Amino acid sequence: MSEPLLRLHQASKRYGALKVTDELSFSLAEGEALGVLGPNGAGKSTMFNLITGDVRPDVGQVFYAGEDITPLPPSARCHKGIGRSYQVPHPLAGMTVFENLVVGAMYGALLDEEEAYEHCVGVLDRTGLSHRANQLAGTLTLLDRKRLELARALATKPKLLLLDEIAGGLTDQEAKALVCTIDAIRADGVSIVWIEHVVNALLAVVDRLIVINFGALLTEGDPETVMASREVREVYMGIEA
Ligand SMILES: Nc1ncnc2c1ncn2[C@@H]1O[C@H](COP(=O)(O)OP(=O)(O)OP(=O)(O)O)[C@@H](O)[C@H]1O
Incomplete structure (x- = not known):
């Protein structure tokens, strides 16, 4: 086995x-x-x-x-x-949704900037957050903060x-x-x-x-x-x- x-x-x-x-x-x-x-x-x-x-x-x-x-x-x-979402979302509140994902992709998955951007566009799409890409994470509704929590985990390419x-x-x-x-x-x-x-x-x-x-x-x-x-x-x- x-x-x-x-x-x-x-x-x-x-x-x-x-x-x-x-x-x-x-x-x-x-x-x-x-x-x-x-x-x-x-x-x-x-x-x-x-x-x-x-x-x-x-x-x-x-x-x-x-x-x-x-x-x-x-x-x-x-x-x-190993990627993870937290029960209580704690995004980087002063950064946009997209920037939150890029941080995950660059520091979690060790992608370079170009690769990270491409990957994160896909993650936004998959998690239904494309229309929030440029919104500050700290201003999201609870639902979107939960989506972002999942998206941040996916950004690290788990x-x-x-x-x-x-x-x-x-x-x-x-x-x-x-x-x-x-x-x-x-x-x-x-x-x-x-x-x-x-x-x-x-x-x-x-x-x-x-x-x-x-x-x-x-x-x-x-x-x-x-x-x-x-x-x-x-x-x-x-x-x-
Ligand atoms: N850092 C910590 N210091 C002291 N106690 C802690 C710590 N982390 C968790 N606990 C305690 O450990 C127990 C288990 O907590 P945990 O969050 O793992 O449970 P859970 O099954 O995820 O609960 P829930 O379904 O409510 O989220 C709880 O009594 C909690 O208060």
Whole structure:
């Protein structure tokens, strides 16, 4: 069997007395789209921080394309193809939308200026932001800030895209458009891990689900089986078995 694109191996992270991830292990095959569910505070965003290098595990490792990347800083992981959107958008507010993307393309994907411009025009188009290209990022609506968050991640030319709750607050129509965008990104060969509370949108995209509770893997499997499982009904959805 070929090496997974991403593998977390018993990754634990503690803040004081709080064990935020607890020997968390899972893997992602190349080309796969994996959904992540779990209650608020379960440790999902921290898991992304461990993958991107924003946070180092106290114990455990992160492997990417077979390499132990645990010691690497976020910039090196980004250069290797790990891109990420943040749950709370934090664009470079005083720069235009296009400039935000160019920064991602030049510093994240190490493109030269000309290549970066060409790439970012495509990203604007793909994310529905072309008409906002020259607007200051700090003046965008929430919807467009979310689009920009996705666009900034794409600007870095990720092979692995980590999406953190990008569908929250969208109308049904907007969520459908987002699903189409993510499907198109996948069709280009990008592997995806998507943390999302908007379950309908998530299920429209992912091949497999994992559920995290108290920082540990509660269950994993095909979406239908996971959604019907007793653990998920009890813990995630608050329904008694
Ligand atoms: N830097 C930090 N310092 C202290 N505690 C933290 C830190 N980062 C996260 N936590 C705590 O760790 C727990 C898990 O947070 P995390 O953001 O990973 O959860 P989550 O599953 O992504 O939650 P949500 O669905 O609400 O976004 C929370 O109790 C949070 O307050």
